Amino acid sequence: MRAIVCTDYGPPDVLQLADVLKPVPKDNEVLVRIRATTVSAADCELRRFDFAPWIWVPIRLSFGIRRPRQPVLGQELAGDIESVGKDVRSLRKGDRVFSATGIGLGAYAEYICLRENPQTGAIATMPANLSYEEAAAVPYGGGEASQFLRKANVRSGQRVLVNGAGGSFGTFAVQLAKVLGAHVTAVDSAPKLEMLRAIGADRVIDYS
Numbered sequence: 001m002r003a004i005v006c007t008d009y010g011p012p013d014v015l016q017l018a019d020v021l022k023p024v025p026k027d028n029e030v031l032v033r034i035r036a037t038t039v040s041a042a043d044c045e046l047r048r049f050d051f052a053p054w055i056w057v058p059i060r061l062s063f064g065i066r067r068p069r070q071p072v073l074g075q076e077l078a079g080d081i082e083s084v085g086k087d088v089r090s091l092r093k094g095d096r097v098f099s100a101t102g103i104g105l106g107a108y109a110e111y112i113c114l115r116e117n118p119q120t121g122a123i124a125t126m127p128a129n130l131s132y133e134e135a136a137a138v139p140y141g142g143g144e145a146s147q148f149l150r151k152a153n154v155r156s157g158q159r160v161l162v163n164g165a166g167g168s169f170g171t172f173a174v175q176l177a178k179v180l181g182a183h184v185t186a187v188d189s190a191p192k193l194e195m196l197r198a199i200g201a202d203r204v205i206d207y208s
């Protein structure tokens with residue numbers, strides 16, 4: 001299969017198109033034909049290895065000292081299940097799924113094997129009204145925003161301020177807080193303020 005492999009830590013040209021082995025699912029895994037993925041801020045940080053000194057060593061040990069141990073980056077995807085391991089119960093061949101791959105990465109490829117019940121990340125069937133491109137952009141931003149809003153126990157009538165509202169977490173947080181009935185103030189850079197009003201922010205603030 002084809003994949004984009006990360007040959008070193010550095011600028012975007014360390015990413016190269018290559019032929020790699022197509023993975024084979026274990027008994028508790030599904031094989032997904034990937035139709036769409038994303039390039040997130042976190043992917044770029046990892047590719048550049050752009051981390052604060054105090055976490056530099058532990059992340060380098062975990063992801064690979066000279067180059068990424070898992071050369072296929074990418075943490076979000078949407079696609080079709082092509083085959084399932086014999087112990088998989090909740091997912092079937094042909095299901096349209098979206099996933100956050102967690103620290104396993106691997107989404108910049110034509111295929112990936114994912115556990116039915118991952119230890120990090122998540123996999124679920126896609127809502128029928130989403131395209132693959134739309135669904136692939138949901139897992140991290142949507143998942144984190146809904147987790148934090150739940151943690152804050154946001155209720156109808158409360159006032160919520162979303163800092164970094166124009167980013168992947170923030171755009172979901174603004175919309176979910178509106179669905180919960182909150183009055184939302186969105187903070188981000190000037191070019192994003194009109195978009196933030198369009199997705200429901202009651203008040204916008206230019207961070208500069």
Ligand SMILES: NC(=O)c1ccc[n+]([C@@H]2O[C@H](COP(=O)([O-])OP(=O)(O)OC[C@H]3O[C@@H](n4cnc5c(N)ncnc54)[C@H](OP(=O)(O)O)[C@@H]3O)[C@@H](O)[C@H]2O)c1
Nearest residue numbers: 040041042140163164165166167168169170187188189207
């Ligand atoms: N996505 C992930 O997988 C992931 C994982 C772990 C941690 N995080 C962290 O979680 C945070 C949010 O992630 P994200 O994916 O939503 O990032 P993102 O898409 O890059 O969004 C960040 C937003 O914050 C805005 N911003 C920058 N400086 C600001 C300031 N001083 N005040 C208010 N807004 C400001 C940016 O605007 P401009 O670009 O126009 O300045 C951008 O719209 C980031 O700190 C990221 O490093 C992300």
